[in-house]
Amino acid sequence: MVKITLELIRKRSEHNEGEISTLEEIALHQENIDKIQLIDRHCRNLKILLLQNNLISKIENLNMLKRLEYLNLALNNIEIIENLEGLESLKKLDLTLNFIGNLQSVKSLRCNEHLEHLILMGNPCTDYEYYRQYVVATLPQLQEFDMQEIERSERIKALQIYSRAQDDVIESYWHYEKTRIAQRIRRNAEHETIETINQMLCRRFIYA
Template identity: 30%
Template sequence: MEVGKVIEDSLKKRGIKRDCDVSQLSLATEKLTSVPDLSRFHFLRTLWLNNNKIRELSCRSINCCLTELYLQNNNIKSVSGALSHLTCLQILFLHNNWIRGLEDTMHELRRMQQLQNATFFLNPISHELGYRHHVIHRLPSLQILDGKEVKPAERKTSFQIYSQDRHRVLQSVAFGRHQS
């Protein structure tokens, strides 16, 4: 089925007649192979694109005020160049895809200062050495990662691992030691 028809059918089912009334849109399980142009939905906040066949991710047509994005269970290989403008995201589900390149992925998500809940499990990146601590360090607003609460001890360890020089300075100042 054509993507435009899928969107129109979804809106019709919910009795929505105006684009400005669309705050949520479910395009899950529609066998989509790409992200459709959704630029007409200026007030879209929640988008379900899960359980499709999306390979290449291009979300430039998605409103930057989106707060929830569900992309799990697709065939996505990379998020580079696709999500950085979505700075209001609070929830991002990307589990069960083919995403590689932990550093590139975290670089793409670095501007998401409000991201509280994210999933990356069942992706090649989740098997990289130091994965969890790296994600916690790069996305400090996260409260839940892969369905598991981020603990204060994990934050501390992440800081110590990825900010060693800064940690040493803080320790020396805190305990009155002079750095040599």
């Protein structure tokens, strides 16, 4: 795993002659980064931040990026949409291919008044029956969702069935979490079984 350091940021800011404080765009994709840090303290003029294809599991430490317009966190390990309230200028958010099952967490984006484009394709929540209707009704500022324009008629219909969509989203997430917990328990049991077998084999070789 790789940590975001000032050296890494400088390395990726060669187009800006290594000057960090005035950076407007930075690409830190495919770096095996597991935690977002330092960026909002040292790069407050950023308009574009590309963090796709890393190992990030939590959206954090971005609230001071008041000018950021485009954030790409596709292909990471994110499960919840959170901590984006401070991104006052955010227009586009890409969360393609993460592990977002809690679709209700999109409510946290209501305060991002300028958000026009949101991409959630490839997340577990896209399998929910009322997935699109729920997001369209929840975020009135969106103009495009999953690279498809939101028509006025679609928004009206989504609002009309919002209560039903919300119930479906809650129930679908409950089933999703139940399945994940069962899978986790099964994996842990398999791991423990393998460890036990390895230990028994080691003992046999030692005392043979």
